[in-house]
Amino acid sequence: MTRKFINREIELKRIKNLLSSDKFEFIVIYGRRRVGKTALLKKAIENRKALYFLCARRNIRYNLRKFSYKVCEFLNIPKAEFESFFDAFEAILSKERNPIVVMDEFGYLVEKDEGILSDFQEIVDEILKDTKAKLILCGSYISVMQGRVIGKKSPLYGRNTMQLNLKPLKFEHLFEWFPKIKFEDALKIYAVTSGIPKYLEFFEGRDAENEIAEKFFDSSSFLYNDAVNLLSEELRDYSTYFQILEAIALGYTKITEIGNYAFIEAKDVYFYLKNLMSLGIVERAIPILAPRKGKRGIYKIKDNYFRFWFKFISEFQEEIESYAQDIAIENFRKKFNTYLGEVFEDLCLELIKNLRFFPFTRIGKWWHKDKEIDIVALNEKMREILFCECKWKDKVNAEKVCKELAEKSQYVQWHNKERKETFAIFAKSFSKKIKEFEGKKIYCFDLKDLKHMFVK
Incomplete structure (x- = not known):
């Protein structure tokens, strides 16, 4: 079910302030999929003249053609195809003094051709820098946006005037999302969604445990499929990451234990863990009084959606996909209360x-x-x-x-x-x-x- 725009007041105010400034602003927004980036952007440009373009996961020429058509529509000129993004931005600035251009899922372009970053460096430096234009690049590939778009080795490094890593909703915001929800039901929903707005849309907030059983243990459901979809889209060799997350969910929390379970050399495990940590899926925990660089650290799944999925779904994929999900649901009902204790502690x-x-x-x-x-x-x-x-x-x-x-x-x-x-x-x-x-x-x-x- 669709819900109202909740708890993005601070982020929305910051973006709107920059959109109202009298100088060039270059805003970079990123965050895990389903967290509400597009909803935030559309709210920010609401009632403003803005060009919003959603990049496709296709080659640069295809995206340039589609962007060209959007530019022509924005400028109210005959349909045409520009030779480059540089030409397209030149056309925008020739007609508009204070344009707002939003490019959503910009990471798709970087993934297809990293040279696009040099193209946008040229656009920023030669076309936009001394104007009142506003450029917003948004993406769900956190590793791409952090590392390649605004990282130290990026051609765009140091040029953005704002960067925002959009986080999931906090637990308290579930009481605003579901105004009449009981505390226990709120905890149960938070324990499987981690406050991701897209996931919250699947819940009514009543009888949460039965809702979870219905929404997760069905091979055709969004919540069942999204874990695999996200990992396969964000990570190469996702099957290895899959095994690592499965190991942690089963209680193998040290590097040697994880490596043994996933059939990876212990010296190579950290590479995968580092990527999972950069995505906000995994975190390293150490005892409060232990040295930060000591050997007593353990790894845990930080994102509740993935934590729940790998604890209750992963092991039973075969049963769920062959319509024998009763055994998985029985396991869920038996162990869910213990799992809630972990989330309650956090x-x-x-x-x-x-x-x-x-x-x-x-x-x-x-x-x-x-x-x-x-x-x-x-x-x-x-x-x-x-x-x-x-x-x-x-x-x-x-x-x-x-x-x-x-x-x-x-x-x-x-x-x-x-x-x-x-x-x-x-x-x-x-x-x-x-x-x-x-x-x-x-x-x-x-x-x-x-x-x-x-x-x-």
Whole structure:
């Protein structure tokens, strides 16, 4: 279902301000597919005279012909075909003093012929630079847009006046998208969509778990097919990336483990992981007090859509495509609550970052050998430390959790004899909330508290 334009006010204002400036502006926008780049662009140029062109994944000559026709329509001149993009922009500037030109999916052109970047350098330097024109290049190939379009080795390097990496919607925006949604349903939808607007369109926001079963476990559905489509479009040798993501989803989180599962030499694994990290699909996590360049880091799937897909869909593709999806759905219903606990933990981390009820200088997860604490936050100046546990359960015994947390906290080696300790527990509900444990301040947050924090 189609939804209204949500939570792009800051980005929209920035773009509109540049479109209203009295000098040349060169804007580069990129972000993963389905994140809402085109909707943002069309909103920004709404009620303005602008040339919007969607590049096709075809050769340069084909795109130039189509662009030529768009230019002629924009200028209200007879249909013609220009010899080059340079000629097309010259024609635009000969008729329009302050043109706005938007080229969506510009990465397609770069993919077909990287020489197009030198052509656009010439267009910027010789035609547009000293005018009031506005040029917007937008793309979904994040690696292409970051590396080849605005990277240090690009002919266009240093020429853009704004670059925007458009991110998915945050969890709190789901309450605006689905005004009457329950907290649990919001978490379930966020846990499988990562806040991607295109994916949210497939949900009503009621009875989320059944909606997920219906939308993902059908071989003809968009949400079932999009993971493979995205990886195959963005990455060469996508089958190797597929195996790596599958390995991480199954719990193989260290480079040697990933390499063994995917049949790749350990020394070659990082190349693939680096590309997945540049796409925002994977991230490296280290314990909060460990050296950043140490060997204790692990890799996890950051994007919830891919995390869910590789945890619940990948293993059962054969069954789903042969209409025997019941076994996959049964596995999903059995393990989904545990999976939600992982997403809930990430959500609580973001909440602490945003609310800052505990002023911290560092925050993250802590683990050592068989000990693990969901969230640890440090105030290094005041030598204060916050220990948090996240329980996706009802009727949590806060005192019992605090006792376990106090025992584990002793293993966190950081000013142990002089620090001030505070505990926080996040849960669906509590059998009884407490405010103090063995002289320590305790925060207990249930779903009612959390919804109040998110829905302001």
